[in-house]
Amino acid sequence: MLLKISEITTPGKLFPLKMAQDLDAGSNSLQTYIISSNPHFHVLTRHRSDGRKFPELVLDKALDREEQPELRLTLTALDGGSPPRSGTTEIKILVLDSNDNAPEFAQELYEAQIPENSSLGSLIITVSARDLDAGSFGEVSYALFQVDDINQPFEINAITGEIRLRKTLDFEEIQSYHVDIEATDGGGLSGKCSLVIKVLDVNDNAPQLTMSSLISPIPENLPEIIVAVFTVSDADSGQNQQVLCSIDDNLPFLLRPSVENFYTLVTEGALDRESQAEYNITITVTDLGTPRLKTQQNLTVTVSDVNDNAPAFSQSSYTLRVLENNGPALHIGSVSATDRDAGANAQVTYSLLLPPHDPHLPLASLVSINADNGQLFALRALDYEALQAFEFGVRAADRGSPALSSQALVRVLVVDANDNAPFVLYPLQNGSAPCTELVPRAAEAGYLVTKVVAVDGDSGQNAWLSYQLLKATEPGLFGVWAHNGEVRTARLLSERDAVKHRLLVLVKDNGEPPLSASVTLHVLLVDGFSQPYLPLPDVAAAEARADPLTVYLVIALASVSSLFLVSVLVFVAVRLCRRSRAVSGGGCSVPEGPFAGHLVDVSGTGTLSHSYQYEVCLRGGSGTGEFKFLKPIIPNFPPQGTGKEMEENPTVRDSFLFS
Numbered sequence: 001m002l003l004k005i006s007e008i009t010t011p012g013k014l015f016p017l018k019m020a021q022d023l024d025a026g027s028n029s030l031q032t033y034i035i036s037s038n039p040h041f042h043v044l045t046r047h048r049s050d051g052r053k054f055p056e057l058v059l060d061k062a063l064d065r066e067e068q069p070e071l072r073l074t075l076t077a078l079d080g081g082s083p084p085r086s087g088t089t090e091i092k093i094l095v096l097d098s099n100d101n102a103p104e105f106a107q108e109l110y111e112a113q114i115p116e117n118s119s120l121g122s123l124i125i126t127v128s129a130r131d132l133d134a135g136s137f138g139e140v141s142y143a144l145f146q147v148d149d150i151n152q153p154f155e156i157n158a159i160t161g162e163i164r165l166r167k168t169l170d171f172e173e174i175q176s177y178h179v180d181i182e183a184t185d186g187g188g189l190s191g192k193c194s195l196v197i198k199v200l201d202v203n204d205n206a207p208q209l210t211m212s213s214l215i216s217p218i219p220e221n222l223p224e225i226i227v228a229v230f231t232v233s234d235a236d237s238g239q240n241q242q243v244l245c246s247i248d249d250n251l252p253f254l255l256r257p258s259v260e261n262f263y264t265l266v267t268e269g270a271l272d273r274e275s276q277a278e279y280n281i282t283i284t285v286t287d288l289g290t291p292r293l294k295t296q297q298n299l300t301v302t303v304s305d306v307n308d309n310a311p312a313f314s315q316s317s318y319t320l321r322v323l324e325n326n327g328p329a330l331h332i333g334s335v336s337a338t339d340r341d342a343g344a345n346a347q348v349t350y351s352l353l354l355p356p357h358d359p360h361l362p363l364a365s366l367v368s369i370n371a372d373n374g375q376l377f378a379l380r381a382l383d384y385e386a387l388q389a390f391e392f393g394v395r396a397a398d399r400g401s402p403a404l405s406s407q408a409l410v411r412v413l414v415v416d417a418n419d420n421a422p423f424v425l426y427p428l429q430n431g432s433a434p435c436t437e438l439v440p441r442a443a444e445a446g447y448l449v450t451k452v453v454a455v456d457g458d459s460g461q462n463a464w465l466s467y468q469l470l471k472a473t474e475p476g477l478f479g480v481w482a483h484n485g486e487v488r489t490a491r492l493l494s495e496r497d498a499v500k501h502r503l504l505v506l507v508k509d510n511g512e513p514p515l516s517a518s519v520t521l522h523v524l525l526v527d528g529f530s531q532p533y534l535p536l537p538d539v540a541a542a543e544a545r546a547d548p549l550t551v552y553l554v555i556a557l558a559s560v561s562s563l564f565l566v567s568v569l570v571f572v573a574v575r576l577c578r579r580s581r582a583v584s585g586g587g588c589s590v591p592e593g594p595f596a597g598h599l600v601d602v603s604g605t606g607t608l609s610h611s612y613q614y615e616v617c618l619r620g621g622s623g624t625g626e627f628k629f630l631k632p633i634i635p636n637f638p639p640q641g642t643g644k645e646m647e648e649n650p651t652v653r654d655s656f657l658f659s
Helices: 537-545 643-648
Strands: 002-006 014-016 030-035 041-047 053-059 070-079 086-096 109-115 123-126 140-145 154-156 162-165 176-185 190-200 208-214 226-233 243-246 253-257 262-267 278-287 294-304 317-323 330-334 348-353 367-369 375-378 389-398 405-415 423-426 436-440 448-451 453-455 465-472 478-480 486-489 500-509 516-526 550-558 567-575 598-602 607-618 627-632 652-658
Touching: 030 041, 030 053, 041 070, 109 123, 123 190, 140 154, 154 176, 208 278, 208 294, 226 243, 226 278, 226 294, 243 253, 253 278, 317 330, 348 367, 423 516, 436 448, 448 516, 465 478, 478 500
Parallel strands: 002 086, 109 190, 317 405, 436 516
Antiparallel strands: 014 053, 030 070, 041 053, 070 086, 123 162, 140 176, 154 162, 176 190, 208 226, 226 262, 243 278, 253 262, 278 294, 330 375, 348 389, 367 375, 389 405, 423 453, 448 486, 465 500, 478 486, 500 516, 550 567, 598 607, 607 627, 607 652
16 A cells, blocks of 8 residues: 655544455454554554444654655554454555755855966856755755845856856955855755855966076086076066076086076086986976966086097907918908097007017917908918917007007917828838738737827817728738727638738828828738748848847927917837747737727817827847837736846836827
8 A cells, every 4th residue: 555645744644544354254354453563653443334444544753754755564454263364465655745944055154265367267166055855845056145246256056056257356456255155945945155265366477597608518527517607587576586496306417596596507526428428407497486387498418528438348358260271361350349438539440469579470470450440360371280379469549639548368269170181100101111010820809910000180070080991912801990090800810811911001080071091001920929030022131131120219299389289290110020039038028918099088179089008128238229119018017027127137118108
């Protein structure tokens, strides 16, 4: 059920409600009505003439729409049966509004300020009033109260309450205004407030700056140089006329006041053009008015250069590589130096700083430099085997006055090329009578026949040597170890094998392209060392007259400066004729079994060196100083006798290491 009740209804007012129906009769029919608890209403149960009962709602307390615009109550009808039964319905009560509230402003007194130079239509302030009623009773309109339309410089928006400027203000004429404002609702009720508007004096004259002198560029490295002189003024009066001058704090300049309204701009300290060559300075002049007005003057000051920086190389030292056998005037690299100065002070020229004259290393004939760009050139072909590295200094000087300079070290590493073929040291291949190696027929497989000893003047992989048996009188009887040049028997010997054998061994380096040399070996198979050695047919007569064993050993060492690697040329001439052990009498033993060579990395350069040790004995008693060249021995092989025995026997044993 819906009821509409005005908020001005007086208490005690009755509102009939719809009755409920009960199909039972007697005490089982509808007996009474009750309503949910609330402070405004209670319900009465009325009897009609026909005996039916209906409810009436009674207002106990006046309603207030502004406090509670709507109520919801539950009406319950009860019968008298056992157990009792009931039915319910909801009563919705809408409280109707009446104009019982007048508009009220948020403030009784409003205050506002407006500058005297405000433009027409400027918003000064917005006032606001509220009416608690609804509908037209709650709609508020605004108006200025008791105004002089002719002299009133303000106007108000009747709907929004915005107060705007409609005439120009003048602080010198009127400093403040007092305005009354009225708010009226649709029912004719109204409320009032007051507004005080203060007119603010405007600082409408900005300061002026007049430049008297400006100096630019200014030299670096000099402190407290006067850059500019200027004056300031302001057309306003009082505090609006007082001014402050300033520049950015992060600039190396200072503002100093002199006589009244005069200022000087000076450098705070010595400037560095290389750090900053130009400064953009903004001088700001601000008055003390409200609001403050300011004037800015932009200055550009450049710094002139002084030759205070020497050229600086990009590196303190340079390492350059060039392949040997280069053509003259080859560009081998560059050095670079920069100078932070400007103009001629920054122009760099290069020159060589050669060490004291060395007749073995005339650097002036090896390299030259382009004075303008620092490019380095080789003046002649370089030979790695003769000169592996050299170094010199480079000087970079500017064209300032006085000129400043710096130095850098240049080291040139000559890169090896494979331009040296292997050289065979043993057996000697000089066109003389060839030496013959004797091998007993009883030798087992792997018997060491001899060793081909060779060297290569190059370095690194270019000096890595490998050995290969190219040709043999009887293939399959002998073999050559590829890594050390040892010639060994490949199988057991027999009586059916030929007596004389000729082997052709190839020695090849690992360069690109590879270079090689060949050596011819002569091998004679004998039944045993108990038989005299057979001389070679073509030199039998001469060898019969010769001493039993003669060894000639010549070693030539060619060394260069300690800055370069040692170049060694070993020439060994061996003339070996063997005879039986029964007639030797030298007291030197021949160790049995093979000696395995080994590979060594020399000086960390990547060059592999093969070492092999031979024993040479000085024969005593002959007075000839002759040597006996024996077979290879195992390293650290113990001596054959004690020291006393060696003193008694004038034979002296020594060992030589061939690499």
